[in-house]
Amino acid sequence: MIMLCERCYGPIDPDTEGHYRLSHIDHADSAGNITWREAAVHTAACAAAGSRFTAEWQDRAA
Numbered sequence: 001m002i003m004l005c006e007r008c009y010g011p012i013d014p015d016t017e018g019h020y021r022l023s024h025i026d027h028a029d030s031a032g033n034i035t036w037r038e039a040a041v042h043t044a045a046c047a048a049a050g051s052r053f054t055a056e057w058q059d060r061a062a
């Protein structure tokens with residue numbers, strides 16, 4: 001399974017990169033059953049996708 005970081009949209013290698021796995025509620029039906037969406041995010045500082053500070057944050061994380 002390929003994991004993409006929810007913050008920087010970069011790929012996460014689960015064997016070498018620290019990350020959190022997150023579960024978000026997508027929706028619930030009238031009976032109360034919840035549909036979950038799984039996501040992941042780097043634990044190290046990474047810049048938000050499209051941020052003009054990307055290069056600066058990558059230097060801090062290194």
Ligand SMILES: [Zn+2]
Binds near residue numbers: 047
């Ligand atoms: Zn990231």
